[in-house]
Amino acid sequence: MLTLPMLAVHQPKSVDEAVALLRDIPGARLLAGGTDIVPNLKYGMYETGNLVALRGISRELRYIREEESELRIGAMCSVDQLANHARVIELFPSLADAASQIAGPQLRRMGTVGGNLCLDTRCVYINQSHFWRSALGYCLKKDGTVCHVVKGGQRCVAAASNDTAPILVALGAMVRLVSPRGERIIPLDDFYIADGVKNTQLARDELLVEARIPLAAARLRQAYGKLRLRQAIDFPALNFGVTISVEEQKVAALRLCVGALAARPALVRHVDELRGRPVSTPEEIRALGQELGLRAQRQCKPLTNIGVDPEWRREILPVLVRRGVERALLS
Amino acid sequence: MNRGAGRPNHQRVSAPSQTQVLVTLHINGETQSVAVSSQATLLEALRDGLGLTGTKQGCDKGDCGACTVLARPLDENAARASGSSSRGEPILSCITLAQDAQGLALTTIEGLAGAQGLDSIQRAFADCGALQCGFCQPGMMLSARALLDSNPQPSLPQIQAALSGNLCRCTGYTKIYEAVQVAAGMRMPSHARPVRSEPAPGVDGPRVEVKEIAT
Amino acid sequence: MSNTNGYRWHDPIHAPGGVGARIPKSDGAAKADGSGIFTDDLSFPRMLHAKLLRSPHAHARIRSIDTSKAEALPGVIATLIGSEMPARYGVIPWTHDEQALATDHVRFVGDEVACVAAVDERTAEAALRLIEVDYEVLPALLSPQDALAHPEIKVNERAKVGNITKHVSLSFGDVDGALSAATARSHHTYEYAGNTHAAIEPHCAVARADADGNLTVWSSTQIPHYVHRELSRVLGLAPARIRVIQPLLGGAFGGKSDPFSLEFCVAKLALKTGRPVKLLFTREEVFYSHRGRHPMTMDVQVALDADGRIAAVDNKILIDGGAYASFGLVTAYYSGQLLTGPYRFGSYRFDSTRVYTNKPPCGPKRGHGSVQPRFAFEVALDEAAAQLELDPIEVRRRNFIGENVDTVNGQRITSNGFLKCLELVESASGWKERHGRMGRGRGLGVAGSMYISGTAYPVYPNEMPQSGVLVKLDRSGRVAIFSGASDIGQGVNTLLCQIASEELGCDPRDVTVVASDTDLTPVDLGAYSSRVTFMTGTAAREACGKLRTQLKLAAADKLGCAADQVEIELGTIRSAADAAKNASFMQACQWAEAREGRPLAETGGYRTKDIGEGKLGGEYRGGTIGASPAYSFTAHIAEVEVDEETGLWRCTNVWAAHDCGKALNPTLVEGQIEGSVYMGVAEAQLEEMSYTASGQHRGPSLLDYRIPTSLDTPLIGASIVESGDPNGPYGAKEAGEGPLHAAIPAIANALFDACGIRVRELPFTPAKVLALIRARDEAQRGAAC
Numbered sequence A: 001m002l003t004l005p006m007l008a009v010h011q012p013k014s015v016d017e018a019v020a021l022l023r024d025i026p027g028a029r030l031l032a033g034g035t036d037i038v039p040n041l042k043y044g045m046y047e048t049g050n051l052v053a054l055r056g057i058s059r060e061l062r063y064i065r066e067e068e069s070e071l072r073i074g075a076m077c078s079v080d081q082l083a084n085h086a087r088v089i090e091l092f093p094s095l096a097d098a099a100s101q102i103a104g105p106q107l108r109r110m111g112t113v114g115g116n117l118c119l120d121t122r123c124v125y126i127n128q129s130h131f132w133r134s135a136l137g138y139c140l141k142k143d144g145t146v147c148h149v150v151k152g153g154q155r156c157v158a159a160a161s162n163d164t165a166p167i168l169v170a171l172g173a174m175v176r177l178v179s180p181r182g183e184r185i186i187p188l189d190d191f192y193i194a195d196g197v198k199n200t201q202l203a204r205d206e207l208l209v210e211a212r213i214p215l216a217a218a219r220l221r222q223a224y225g226k227l228r229l230r231q232a233i234d235f236p237a238l239n240f241g242v243t244i245s246v247e248e249q250k251v252a253a254l255r256l257c258v259g260a261l262a263a264r265p266a267l268v269r270h271v272d273e274l275r276g277r278p279v280s281t282p283e284e285i286r287a288l289g290q291e292l293g294l295r296a297q298r299q300c301k302p303l304t305n306i307g308v309d310p311e312w313r314r315e316i317l318p319v320l321v322r323r324g325v326e327r328a329l330l331s
Numbered sequence B: 001m002n003r004g005a006g007r008p009n010h011q012r013v014s015a016p017s018q019t020q021v022l023v024t025l026h027i028n029g030e031t032q033s034v035a036v037s038s039q040a041t042l043l044e045a046l047r048d049g050l051g052l053t054g055t056k057q058g059c060d061k062g063d064c065g066a067c068t069v070l071a072r073p074l075d076e077n078a079a080r081a082s083g084s085s086s087r088g089e090p091i092l093s094c095i096t097l098a099q100d101a102q103g104l105a106l107t108t109i110e111g112l113a114g115a116q117g118l119d120s121i122q123r124a125f126a127d128c129g130a131l132q133c134g135f136c137q138p139g140m141m142l143s144a145r146a147l148l149d150s151n152p153q154p155s156l157p158q159i160q161a162a163l164s165g166n167l168c169r170c171t172g173y174t175k176i177y178e179a180v181q182v183a184a185g186m187r188m189p190s191h192a193r194p195v196r197s198e199p200a201p202g203v204d205g206p207r208v209e210v211k212e213i214a215t
Numbered sequence C: 001m002s003n004t005n006g007y008r009w010h011d012p013i014h015a016p017g018g019v020g021a022r023i024p025k026s027d028g029a030a031k032a033d034g035s036g037i038f039t040d041d042l043s044f045p046r047m048l049h050a051k052l053l054r055s056p057h058a059h060a061r062i063r064s065i066d067t068s069k070a071e072a073l074p075g076v077i078a079t080l081i082g083s084e085m086p087a088r089y090g091v092i093p094w095t096h097d098e099q100a101l102a103t104d105h106v107r108f109v110g111d112e113v114a115c116v117a118a119v120d121e122r123t124a125e126a127a128l129r130l131i132e133v134d135y136e137v138l139p140a141l142l143s144p145q146d147a148l149a150h151p152e153i154k155v156n157e158r159a160k161v162g163n164i165t166k167h168v169s170l171s172f173g174d175v176d177g178a179l180s181a182a183t184a185r186s187h188h189t190y191e192y193a194g195n196t197h198a199a200i201e202p203h204c205a206v207a208r209a210d211a212d213g214n215l216t217v218w219s220s221t222q223i224p225h226y227v228h229r230e231l232s233r234v235l236g237l238a239p240a241r242i243r244v245i246q247p248l249l250g251g252a253f254g255g256k257s258d259p260f261s262l263e264f265c266v267a268k269l270a271l272k273t274g275r276p277v278k279l280l281f282t283r284e285e286v287f288y289s290h291r292g293r294h295p296m297t298m299d300v301q302v303a304l305d306a307d308g309r310i311a312a313v314d315n316k317i318l319i320d321g322g323a324y325a326s327f328g329l330v331t332a333y334y335s336g337q338l339l340t341g342p343y344r345f346g347s348y349r350f351d352s353t354r355v356y357t358n359k360p361p362c363g364p365k366r367g368h369g370s371v372q373p374r375f376a377f378e379v380a381l382d383e384a385a386a387q388l389e390l391d392p393i394e395v396r397r398r399n400f401i402g403e404n405v406d407t408v409n410g411q412r413i414t415s416n417g418f419l420k421c422l423e424l425v426e427s428a429s430g431w432k433e434r435h436g437r438m439g440r441g442r443g444l445g446v447a448g449s450m451y452i453s454g455t456a457y458p459v460y461p462n463e464m465p466q467s468g469v470l471v472k473l474d475r476s477g478r479v480a481i482f483s484g485a486s487d488i489g490q491g492v493n494t495l496l497c498q499i500a501s502e503e504l505g506c507d508p509r510d511v512t513v514v515a516s517d518t519d520l521t522p523v524d525l526g527a528y529s530s531r532v533t534f535m536t537g538t539a540a541r542e543a544c545g546k547l548r549t550q551l552k553l554a555a556a557d558k559l560g561c562a563a564d565q566v567e568i569e570l571g572t573i574r575s576a577a578d579a580a581k582n583a584s585f586m587q588a589c590q591w592a593e594a595r596e597g598r599p600l601a602e603t604g605g606y607r608t609k610d611i612g613e614g615k616l617g618g619e620y621r622g623g624t625i626g627a628s629p630a631y632s633f634t635a636h637i638a639e640v641e642v643d644e645e646t647g648l649w650r651c652t653n654v655w656a657a658h659d660c661g662k663a664l665n666p667t668l669v670e671g672q673i674e675g676s677v678y679m680g681v682a683e684a685q686l687e688e689m690s691y692t693a694s695g696q697h698r699g700p701s702l703l704d705y706r707i708p709t710s711l712d713t714p715l716i717g718a719s720i721v722e723s724g725d726p727n728g729p730y731g732a733k734e735a736g737e738g739p740l741h742a743a744i745p746a747i748a749n750a751l752f753d754a755c756g757i758r759v760r761e762l763p764f765t766p767a768k769v770l771a772l773i774r775a776r777d778e779a780q781r782g783a784a785c
């Protein structure tokens, strides 16, 4: 058995109560589905004696609804609900696709959207038992002073490995965060920061209550792509969301967000140059996909933080992106 | 209980405090209270606290599915809202905290069989040879039960998808698919006949010389 | 809750029956309803929990160990270090090179150093962190090449020469002559990565010492007898004072066929504390215990004459053994000795070296020793045949060795249904219409294989039976079978019920099997080398046969006919001449009990020297290793789909036909074939024991060490071939290990059919496949200009 540290589990009845607990108990952490935090606690990755459980306020936070020209997804929706929700499938099929590829059936029932968006970064040198990490001599992210991925690196580059983040960023989603000081609504893209130790700007006493996607984004052509070696129970070795707005058979806007490479899901830059590209024939679509894929390849550098050959991942990235573009535009 | 209690405590790391809490769990239609340490998982509460050892542990961190149990929200409205089927959905007890499971109605493998004997899934697994070592199977059968509860006539790809969170090392999954289909009344257990081979004359080789070295 | 829809017991398919019937497993219901007891399900009043401290270094000397702080921790009851039981042990008597806990030398990251027993696991775990070990770190040898290059650094003192566990070189006939005379040749180096069993149940042991000084150990082992012996040696306790019991076992595949530190530690701690002690490995510790597939580097030459006959095979093998020998001495032989069927070899040579390295020890995984060379050979055979433009199935057919024949290395093949296997998979897969014609990225590949059904001799030389069974009947009509054999999921207990039913006419459901309990059951050597059905089956048949005679004699008296006129059929015993003269099985038991005037009980045993011609194997040193009373044969065809742009590929189907001699229970045999195919495909596809530069396992978890899910497993079509072996019980041989071998080369050969690439390195990761596709394109471009 893997032993958990000594823990007190607090069970607030409302969001306000939850964030008050976070404020009042130093080091307290949120427990949603627990599919990320519990294994990590068993591996001794956190120094905390207190969890604030959100199951008791599921009802408040478990919804998918359309409001003020947005689709609003409550943080306690399970990723399984997201994957199978009729409106989600209709409006944002790429998002449903992403959710359906998370982990395995049980984990999708347990895992929540909030937990997925706030998933801790992952690295082959950190998601290991305490014994394992001690044998290696620890690392920057916890208890140590060096990084085993980037020699001499001063910053942890553990990989953002959540499957819903890249597509939500590409769809232009916002997140609503609540703390005892009030609430803020920020673009998901700004929510993430490039620091593997903690890759969100969530304050210690802040709770992500919902994700919001502009309904207008439903008009975007969209696709999600995930590379994994095992067809279930496998984090992404690479994932991406791509959205393309097409006007008069030309690209009007385009976003490609790539995950599992760096500490945050990253939008590929300089894609504005692709505006105006014709996409009326399969050949044109393919050409666009290739172009976009090469840009992604130039900007992305797969690392050894994930146990799947980085060279190979870099090599096939353009192919996967091209196919994503083709799926988005040909379907 | 602690034989060492009362000894001088001359190190920094002290024994992990064993704060006990009383949790109330709703399992197989019964409500039971059990004292567990505050950080106990549902799996520990079931196996060590309640003696329900049918639920197995293969990895203890969410990777294998051996510890699968079925769960639905205890409060019926919430259950309906989440569209849960009768016994609920498969979850992993090794990464569910016992304290956090108090709002759930749970079914373990011990709760599958009824007064009339084994559940059809259990019977079919036994009859079809889907059980080899049997260690993955409580979890597997519960995932299969949840599938049939929500989809009584699943296709093969649906079965494969529904069972993809339960690792089995013995069966190659083949007879498991068969058992699920048999339980669903979609087919009979396999009964292909072995094939007899014809006698074959030996091909005699040349007499050869043996050289050997061994250290 | 109602038992949704009405699936029930299906007669006649599952009607109770004897040999050949598809009856459900005898422990099926207990496994289905969760009531079956596995080792970790046991608990006792006052039971303590133990945890092991492991080495963080790949190679180090232990200068000192201080457990005093741990002992002072409240809740800690006892600690244990190596000097308290320093005796060396090992499953093979010639290579006793392990200690329960290291006294002075640790050899891999994860090697066991100390043990703590406490009131619960959390306390034991906390105590481990208080144990102070002073290490002198030594240079670690992580590859076999390094281990050979640095004989001055000793990974394991037992090695007589450098770091070599075992070196074997055997040559049969004029290999060099045949090689130079051959028409077609393939000569390449193959790399087989190590992989592991990953049974879903982690290892667990529980020990209890009673006030009389008797020790009982329950363990998730597949070799209770060897555990019994080694416990006795290491603890210095008479075997008569030790009882080893194997509860239900949650998968093994060879990973539980060594004695492990946990068994010694719980035993010693139980003796020390007077309280029951349990130790359950974490999944990570299961990876450190390993004993899985050896990495091998194989330099293989296969030469064919102009007719496509195998003229010569030459294999030079370097085996990465890890820190201990385990079964390694046998591995070195098996890597060469088991290749010589189902084809006739004109000449053969192998040179095999197993070396120690500073990694978790390798050992026997399903298809022990022979899976790796089989892969290399079957690929090389395909390649050489292609030079002659011979169809891959045709070359295999043409080289078929036949029945009742000796192999080039002097092993006696009795029954051999390989041709039928080939025929079945050829037609099931649509080979004739589809091979070579499936278009880019899709292909079929074939491979064959053979495997042993038990070893000729026990691992420690003795004249006692290798397997024993005791059968008791009484007036209730209940049959009790006492068998030392380990049911590890393969279903031997069910076969015993069927054999009893076949011989005695009882309902197999009226049989109690008392299994693998060294106090109660006759000795059986364990579940390894595919020996169980063959040997235990033979023993059971003998015991039941004796009782059958007693039933017949008694019935003859009562039915008024001659004993040879008595017929036994399921549930009844009757006169052949007059069917109206009959009695129930229970009645017959009562008659027999009365006639004999004593309880009805008989034993049966198996010894290789008592069967066939008695002596097996070639007349040379090592000639008996790999010699088996019978061999099983397999043919597989695999279908693959390759994404040529990414190297990602999938095996969609495997058709596997296996000659198991006789299927005592076809459902169980199919299950063994399917499970073997799955495991072979997994090795080809995903699995690899991979280590960091400092010798740490890269991902000792079921997340990072990816074993296939249902979505990663091909559809498997299993067919059973029965060749009826003259030596096996009812003609039976084995089915548990043989059908793994061919899956891997069949996939490699299918990748060739699909893309024209030859993969020679396991696993066939998409990165490797893509690199080969790129190289192929490069070569084609080169050829074009």
Ligand SMILES: Cc1cc2nc3c(=O)[nH]c(=O)nc-3n(C[C@H](O)[C@H](O)[C@H](O)COP(=O)(O)OP(=O)(O)OC[C@H]3O[C@@H](n4cnc5c(N)ncnc54)[C@H](O)[C@@H]3O)c2cc1C
Residues within 6 Å of the ligand: A029, A030, A031, A032, A033, A034, A035, A036, A037, A038, A039, A075, A079, A101, A102, A103, A104, A107, A110, A111, A112, A113, A114, A115, A116, A117, A118, A119, A120, A161, A162, A163, A164, A202, A206, A207, A208, A209, A233, A234, A235, A236, B061, B062, B063, C703
């Ligand atoms: C074997 C395995 C495989 C997996 N595979 C995948 C995969 O392929 N793809 C993938 O994306 N994920 C995967 N996961 C991770 C995980 O299951 C999902 O990401 C899941 O959605 C996480 O949600 P949760 O509710 O369980 O998170 P929790 O574990 O409860 O929480 C995760 C983190 O987020 C914080 N948090 C939770 N909710 C909130 C909130 N509302 N506001 C602020 N902070 C919050 C927690 O404090 C914690 O730090 C896998 C997990 C396992 C064990």
Ligand code: SF4
Residues within 6 Å of the ligand: A122, A123, A124, A125, A126, A139, A140, A141, A142, A146, A147, A148, A149, A150, A155, A156, A157, A158, A196, A305
């Ligand atoms: S990226 Fe570097 S610092 Fe971050 S977890 Fe991995 S090894 Fe540690």
Ligand code: FES
Residues within 6 Å of the ligand: B056, B057, B058, B059, B060, B061, B062, B063, B064, B065, B066, B067, B068, B092, B093, B094, B095
């Ligand atoms: S024990 Fe493996 S998922 Fe829970």
Ligand code: FES
Residues within 6 Å of the ligand: B130, B131, B132, B133, B134, B135, B136, B137, B167, B168, B169, B170, B171, C200, C250, C251, C489
């Ligand atoms: S039956 Fe053994 S792991 Fe599934």
